[in-house]
Amino acid sequence: MNQDRLRLLLRQYFNDSISKADCLELLNHLDKNPNEVAGFIDETLPDLSAGEVFSDDRAAAVLNRIKADARFRREAKVVKFYQKRWLQVAAMLIVVLGVYLLVVNKTQDAEKNTIAVVPAKPIVPGGSKATLTMANGNVVVLDNAANGIIADDGAARVIKAANGEIVYKAGDNAAGKPLAYNTLTTPRGGEYQVTLPDGTKVWLNAASSLSYPERFDGTERHVKLTGEAYFEVAKNKEKPFFVEVNKVTVKVLGTHFNVNAYNDENEITTTLLEGAVQVTKNNAHKVLTPGQQAVISNGSNNIQVSAANADDAIAWKNGYFTFNDDDIAGIMKKVSRWYDVEVEYRSSRTDQKFGGTFYRSKSITELLHHLEKVGNIHFKISGRRIIVMD
Numbered sequence: 527m528n529q530d531r532l533r534l535l536l537r538q539y540f541n542d543s544i545s546k547a548d549c550l551e552l553l554n555h556l557d558k559n560p561n562e563v564a565g566f567i568d569e570t571l572p573d574l575s576a577g578e579v580f581s582d583d584r585a586a587a588v589l590n591r592i593k594a595d596a597r598f599r600r601e602a603k604v605v606k607f608y609q610k611r612w613l614q615v616a617a618m619l620i621v622v623l624g625v626y627l628l629v630v631n632k633t634q635d636a637e638k639n640t641i642a643v644v645p646a647k648p649i650v651p652g653g654s655k656a657t658l659t660m661a662n663g664n665v666v667v668l669d670n671a672a673n674g675i676i677a678d679d680g681a682a683r684v685i686k687a688a689n690g691e692i693v694y695k696a697g698d699n700a701a702g703k704p705l706a707y708n709t710l711t712t713p714r715g716g717e718y719q720v721t722l723p724d725g726t727k728v729w730l731n732a733a734s735s736l737s738y739p740e741r742f743d744g745t746e747r748h749v750k751l752t753g754e755a756y757f758e759v760a761k762n763k764e765k766p767f768f769v770e771v772n773k774v775t776v777k778v779l780g781t782h783f784n785v786n787a788y789n790d791e792n793e794i795t796t797t798l799l800e801g802a803v804q805v806t807k808n809n810a811h812k813v814l815t816p817g818q819q820a821v822i823s824n825g826s827n828n829i830q831v832s833a834a835n836a837d838d839a840i841a842w843k844n845g846y847f848t849f850n851d852d853d854i855a856g857i858m859k860k861v862s863r864w865y866d867v868e869v870e871y872r873s874s875r876t877d878q879k880f881g882g883t884f885y886r887s888k889s890i891t892e893l894l895h896h897l898e899k900v901g902n903i904h905f906k907i908s909g910r911r912i913i914v915m916d
Contacts, residue, residue, distance in 0.1 A: 527555050531689050533845055534654075534887075548654070551688070649890045649910060652732055652864045654690050655716030661706030661740070668692065668718065681706065682723060682740035694723040694740065705743060711735040712753070715866035717842075722749070725760035726767065729843045732863040733788070754786045756843045759801075774822055777804040783814075784839045790859060796820045797839035805829055847884045847893070853877055854903060854914060861912070865890045868911045875903055875916060 535552040658666045658676070666676055668686065676692075677684040681703040683695040692710065712718050714733045721727050723741045730736055734753025747767040759767045761780025769776040771787040774794050781801025787794040796805050797819040805812050805820040812820050812829040819834035841848035842860075849857055854876050858869045864886055878901050884893055894905040894912070906913040 527551075527689060530844065548690075647909075649865050649867060649907070651887050651889070652715035652717060652866065654718060656710055656712045656718035656730065658684070658692065659709040659711065661708060669716075679703075679706065679740070684708070684740075690719070692718070692720040694721065696723065696741065706740045707737055708740060709735055709737045713866070714863050722760075724762065724765075724767075727758040729756040731755065731842050732866075751785060751787060753788055754784070754842070756782075756784045756840050758782050772824075773807060775806045777806065778802070784843075786839075788859075788863075792824055794822045794824075795839075797834045797836060799836045799840070841883070842886065845886050847886055849880045849882050849884075851879045851881055853879060854897070854901075857897070858912070858914065861890065861893065866910065870911055870913045873903060873914045873916045875901075876914070878903060 532552075532555065535548055535555075653669075655669045658668055660666070660677055661679075664677075668676075668690075671686055673686050673688055675683055676686050678697065681697045683697050685693045685695060687693050710718060710720050710730060712730050712732055712734050716732055718730050719727065720730070720736070722738055724747060726747075728736060728749075731754035734751070734755060736749055736751055736755060738749040742765065745765055747762075747765055749767075749769055751769055751771045755769075757767075757769065757778075759778050759780050759782075763779055767778045767780075769778075769785060771785060772789075772794060774787070774796075776783070776785060776796055778801065781803055782799040783801075783803055784797045784799070785794070786797075796803065796814065798814040798816055800816055802816075803814050805814065805822070807822055807829060808827050810827045810829050812831050814820055814831065817833060817836060818831055819839065821830045821832070822828070835850065838848045838850055847857075847860060847864075854873075855871075857880060861867070862869050867890070880897060880901055882896070882900065884896060890912070891907070894907075898904055902916075904915045906915060
């Protein structure tokens with residue numbers, strides 16, 4: 527299991543939004559790799575390790591909460607995990623989960639006096655959700671699909687891996703078959719990962735789609751994007767890779783980069799982390815080097831290149847919201863996509879600027895409370911509508 531996947535599963539468990547299948551995957555990994563997971567938390571989530579020291583009684587209460595989780599008691603394999611590994615993993619979980627509970631409890635106390643909430647179905651963070659539309663029109667709901675082969679037309683085999691990722695493998699009878707295109711689509715509140723036929727890895731953010739062929743014939747590789755995605759392109763000097771998005775083309779040979787091109791944004795932003803890319807719109811061209819980004823305003827051919835914070839650009843992929851002097855309108859666009867909510871403005875202070883980092887796995891009430899603390903703004907939750915108020 528890679529670190530991004532492990533980080534996502536841990537956060538989903540702590541936020542109580544993890545699915546049964548993902549929960550079992552996390553526990554199986556903990557069972558086999560307790561020291562690795564402990565080290566991972568120690569190295570990559572140090573901010574969660576600070577906080578109140580728990581008494582024996584409170585520590586026992588946390589352990590009892592985990593043991594009482596019905597998802598863990600339904601499977602004999604999971605019960606066996608507790609019998610065999612509980613003492614080894616307990617210390618690790620107690621630190622992370624304990625601090626999480628401490629933060630949640632404090633936040634919930636504060637929310638009683640700040641964020642007005644109209645009772646409704648809870649708003650939970652987004653997760654691993656997508657649909658795959660095949661060339662023949664068949665639609666596969668990936669979060670419900672079983673692991674293994676989900677499609678095989680002879681030209682290509684589509685596999686859902688154990689970690690939920692979609693992977694393409696060459697079929698046995700590709701010769702002579704017409705080129706077929708698939709489309710991976712994430713809803714609001716969803717994200718997904720796919721490995722394309724050439725080995726290129728793509729992470730798709732919420733409310734996005736990626737269209738690509740089942741195999742890359744010819745001398746070029748072309749995909750079409752709407753929304754936002756992070757690419758790790760497989761190197762092939764003889765067959766350049768092109769991302770086409772809203773009249774803009776990004777050309778690469780093998781590199782890591784992020785493209786943000788939502789229809790409700792005024793700009794298309796390409797941020798380069800590794801390698802080199804050429805960004806083109808009509809007759810305008812710019813080549814980026816690592817640490818740079820290209821911004822193209824809608825309705826303009828002008829490509830503005832500047833230094834970029836790569837960590838900010840891919841914060842969403844790593845499970846964070848990062849706000850860097852963002853106004854509330856820009857922030858709420860990200861919030862609405864991830865939590866699948868509508869936003870209504872009754873505030874005259876929408877030009878306020880905010881900064882900071884926040885886990886995407888946490889509850890929306892925690893995020894809104896955080897914004898209330900740092901700005902002169904208030905929120906009301908009514909069903910799936912967030913009302914921004916003075």
